[in-house]
Amino acid sequence: MSQTALSAHQLTSRKSRLSGDAIFAGAALVSGVFVLLLLGAIILSLFIGGWPAFHAFGLSFVTNVDWDPVQDVFGAAVSIYGTVLTSIIALVIAVPLAFGVAFYLTEVAPTWLRRPVGTAIELLAAVPSIIYGMWGFYVIVPLMSQTIQPAVIETFEGIPVLETLFAGPPFGTGLFTASLILAVMVLPFIAATMRDVFLTVPPVFKESAYGVGATTWEVMRSIVIPYTRISVVGGIMLGLGRALGETMAVTFVIGNTNRIATSLFGPGNTIASIVALEFPESPAGSLKLASLLALGFILFVISFIVLAISRVLLKPRTGG
Amino acid sequence: MNRLTSLLGAAVASLALFAGAASAQQITGAGATFPAPVYTKWGEAVKAAIGIQLNYQAIGSGGGINQITNRTVDFGATDAPMPNDRIASGNIVQVPTVIGGVVPIVNIPGVADDALKLTGELLAEIYLGKITKWNDTKIVELNRGVALPNLAIAPAYRADGSGTTFVFTSYLSAVSPEWKEKVGAATSVKWVVGNGARGNDGVAATVRQVRGGIGYVESAFATQNKLSATQLRNRAGQFVAASLDSFSAAADNGDWSANPNFAVNLIDTQGATSWPIVSATFILLPKDAKDESRTANVLKFFDWAYTNGDKIARELEYVPLPQKVKDAARATWRAQLKY
Numbered sequence: 001m002s003q004t005a006l007s008a009h010q011l012t013s014r015k016s017r018l019s020g021d022a023i024f025a026g027a028a029l030v031s032g033v034f035v036l037l038l039l040g041a042i043i044l045s046l047f048i049g050g051w052p053a054f055h056a057f058g059l060s061f062v063t064n065v066d067w068d069p070v071q072d073v074f075g076a077a078v079s080i081y082g083t084v085l086t087s088i089i090a091l092v093i094a095v096p097l098a099f100g101v102a103f104y105l106t107e108v109a110p111t112w113l114r115r116p117v118g119t120a121i122e123l124l125a126a127v128p129s130i131i132y133g134m135w136g137f138y139v140i141v142p143l144m145s146q147t148i149q150p151a152v153i154e155t156f157e158g159i160p161v162l163e164t165l166f167a168g169p170p171f172g173t174g175l176f177t178a179s180l181i182l183a184v185m186v187l188p189f190i191a192a193t194m195r196d197v198f199l200t201v202p203p204v205f206k207e208s209a210y211g212v213g214a215t216t217w218e219v220m221r222s223i224v225i226p227y228t229r230i231s232v233v234g235g236i237m238l239g240l241g242r243a244l245g246e247t248m249a250v251t252f253v254i255g256n257t258n259r260i261a262t263s264l265f266g267p268g269n270t271i272a273s274i275v276a277l278e279f280p281e282s283p284a285g286s287l288k289l290a291s292l293l294a295l296g297f298i299l300f301v302i303s304f305i306v307l308a309i310s311r312v313l314l315k316p317r318t319g320g
Numbered sequence: 321m322n323r324l325t326s327l328l329g330a331a332v333a334s335l336a337l338f339a340g341a342a343s344a345q346q347i348t349g350a351g352a353t354f355p356a357p358v359y360t361k362w363g364e365a366v367k368a369a370i371g372i373q374l375n376y377q378a379i380g381s382g383g384g385i386n387q388i389t390n391r392t393v394d395f396g397a398t399d400a401p402m403p404n405d406r407i408a409s410g411n412i413v414q415v416p417t418v419i420g421g422v423v424p425i426v427n428i429p430g431v432a433d434d435a436l437k438l439t440g441e442l443l444a445e446i447y448l449g450k451i452t453k454w455n456d457t458k459i460v461e462l463n464r465g466v467a468l469p470n471l472a473i474a475p476a477y478r479a480d481g482s483g484t485t486f487v488f489t490s491y492l493s494a495v496s497p498e499w500k501e502k503v504g505a506a507t508s509v510k511w512v513v514g515n516g517a518r519g520n521d522g523v524a525a526t527v528r529q530v531r532g533g534i535g536y537v538e539s540a541f542a543t544q545n546k547l548s549a550t551q552l553r554n555r556a557g558q559f560v561a562a563s564l565d566s567f568s569a570a571a572d573n574g575d576w577s578a579n580p581n582f583a584v585n586l587i588d589t590q591g592a593t594s595w596p597i598v599s600a601t602f603i604l605l606p607k608d609a610k611d612e613s614r615t616a617n618v619l620k621f622f623d624w625a626y627t628n629g630d631k632i633a634r635e636l637e638y639v640p641l642p643q644k645v646k647d648a649a650r651a652t653w654r655a656q657l658k659y
Contacts, residue, residue: 069507070503168472173515251479281481281482
């Protein structure tokens, strides 16, 4: 009697465990599919919303530098240029710094200092972007316009390429200032990722290298970086993603001008900033609103291209 | 202990306030940013006086027109008059509420407030990139006695779409055929030179930070930020300084009956003392409101503001409507709205 009861109990618990598995598997599947559907729906709605603009301007929407709300002529070239350029410059500034921070925190810094510096980096990542915008506008911009830009412009005057690259007037705002703010904003993301993955390198690898007489730099270059390469690139891409889509901070400091600037000190705009600024004054059903949605779609495409490039870059070495 | 009781007191007070707000009659509006400060102040006064609470969202004129067209708010607000065909198709009544002035501001070392004289043509040439130095002969000719430095002009403008930009570019289009042809007037335009900043405060801050800067803001921002405004030459050929008096003169000289729906043009009006960059701002009301009592409350609100709100408006550097316009607006809503 008791034995049958026991086996019945075992049976039900086994059954419930099975159904629990099924429910969990189903829930996981739903979540996965939901994300995919959501992404598809966003892309589709952006494309449909932007269709009047693509239809009216064709491919020239991407290459046209005009943005003229009075004549209803819209082109995305300037904002694409500004988005890509500021993000790239931001990475050029941020990646070496982030590498230095992560390297310092994992290999060089005394143990008691690692935690406070690491926490500071994580706190930087938590600062809302509007704060970076205000800080940029009220602190960095005056500094740039009154001290740094006049000095740089004067120094490079007369040197062929650098002269156009750093031409005035010193507004303080502009592509370079925006890149600088972006660099500060993406630095913590990249640095935190790099530090975390550097810590995953098994100590035995590093110790063997030290054992055969490698210097700290040699261990970093030949052991740590090859071991963590994929995650490091992933961290950089995370930073690039944030830089591409950053809105508020950039809007404050980029100068918001729809002209292609040859000078890094010149003003420009980015896709995110122009959408944020023009959205409130775009009547429903207007070509302007369609163009803004089309810009959103293009930003999506750029992000995809960035992802694809990073995959291609990684492939040859991870294939083995 | 003392701190605790005061904290408790504050909590109770805020709860009471909340309950009071909930029981008050609410009206919702959305749209233009330009009159938002005066609507907010009127809202406080009206709530104290007749218990109607205004919830106004300054989302921009375009947004205001969209929202009232979709009937998601009790009234919309816009700086540029809504096009007549859209007023007709949207079944909407448009009336003005208050008048304001847009003021050019400059940052030239050694040049005081209201000292620099400019004309509309010169402003247009500056914003077209044709005049690039403050000691340009055209500017110097108008300003004998003002020491103008050899300094690059750094024009700043509103980067966000705004009614202020609409008013300013309307003025430039009115006085400069070249501006009208090349750029035109809208809430955002294709600027030829300069740097964009966000909001009136952004433009004011940019001008303050950049030596040689010039910009345009609603008059209250020029005063609050202690920026140097310029004089402008009006249609009568007189140089006038921006002030409530010169804004009022423009409002009095406007031809309010020239266009339907009160779409008055106060840009570059006649009169020796008129400020040339002046504009009215409007509210939009539905003729077929689902809940007529809400429209009634909106009208009570603005009726109170017409009667009692002039002092508040002047304190914020807005000009009240002329009495005849208030009367005409009241007559219009009595005739055309059910409430």
